[in-house]
Amino acid sequence: MFKNKFKKLTGLFLAAVMTLVALPIQTLASEWGVGDNVYAAMLGNYIGSDNGTYGDKRNYTFIYYKADGDVATATRVKSNHAKLGVSKNGVTQQAICIEAGVSYSTGSSYVGKASSDDYMLMLPTKAQRDLKIALISGFNSQVTKSPVANTNLDDFSFATQIIVWEIQQQLRTGYNKGDLKANKWGTPATVYYEQLKGRPAEKCYEYILNKMKAYSIVPSFTVTNKAKAPTHTMDIILQRRSTVLHCRTITRAICRQVHSTFPVSQ
Numbered sequence: 001m002f003k004n005k006f007k008k009l010t011g012l013f014l015a016a017v018m019t020l021v022a023l024p025i026q027t028l029a030s031e032w033g034v035g036d037n038v039y040a041a042m043l044g045n046y047i048g049s050d051n052g053t054y055g056d057k058r059n060y061t062f063i064y065y066k067a068d069g070d071v072a073t074a075t076r077v078k079s080n081h082a083k084l085g086v087s088k089n090g091v092t093q094q095a096i097c098i099e100a101g102v103s104y105s106t107g108s109s110y111v112g113k114a115s116s117d118d119y120m121l122m123l124p125t126k127a128q129r130d131l132k133i134a135l136i137s138g139f140n141s142q143v144t145k146s147p148v149a150n151t152n153l154d155d156f157s158f159a160t161q162i163i164v165w166e167i168q169q170q171l172r173t174g175y176n177k178g179d180l181k182a183n184k185w186g187t188p189a190t191v192y193y194e195q196l197k198g199r200p201a202e203k204c205y206e207y208i209l210n211k212m213k214a215y216s217i218v219p220s221f222t223v224t225n226k227a228k229a230p231t232h233t234m235d236i237i238l239q240r241r242s243t244v245l246h247c248r249t250i251t252r253a254i255c256r257q258v259h260s261t262f263p264v265s266q
Helices: 002-021 025-030 115-122 125-137 153-168 200-216
Strands: 037-045 060-065 071-076 082-088 091-095 109-111 239-249 253-263
Touching: 037 091, 115 125, 125 153, 125 200, 153 200
Parallel strands: none
Antiparallel strands: 037 082, 037 109, 060 071, 082 091, 239 253
């Protein structure tokens, strides 16, 4: 019953995610926008560079959000994962799903509205931030091939998808590969990671997590919350470098630079 209830909501999420991660800039400007009617599309299985498909290793419990923001659980039955997308006017774009386990009906019509924003606000603050970092660091519209040696784009996009699900399911506690912990609703810690363990996508998974770690570093003189930002007094000494060119003619012009440095008053 929950699948029908959340089918349309999921489509809205996916359509909105497309705006973030999978639309070429020129296409976004001219053909795609908030409020557009789009159609759900299945783009076939993820096929790794080792020619294998990607999918669940077991049945498991996952969480989903009700319309009122409450968390509920359901069981995912072991199966392969298909790439999801949205289509409009004959143009189809791959999507990243931001809510694991919820039905996405091929051919159904959806509208990319603010429902995606409403959904994001249901997530813990850190999960909201980490989802954004994952979509910046992983598969997006600028990635036309995998940046990781000996892997393909399906490996890379699937690794992105796994990290997004780990964050949304509240399993990921940090940016190291092993920073995983079962959530309080019973979703196993490694139920997503095990789907790419030992496969080419694992290298992409490590690559994306390392990029996320680097991106998330907060300099020591800043904070993440504007209201708590400290005030710093900066003393600036300005200097101007004057370059004087001295040239003399022999058989050709030979120039040497003499640099003079002197303070400049404000």
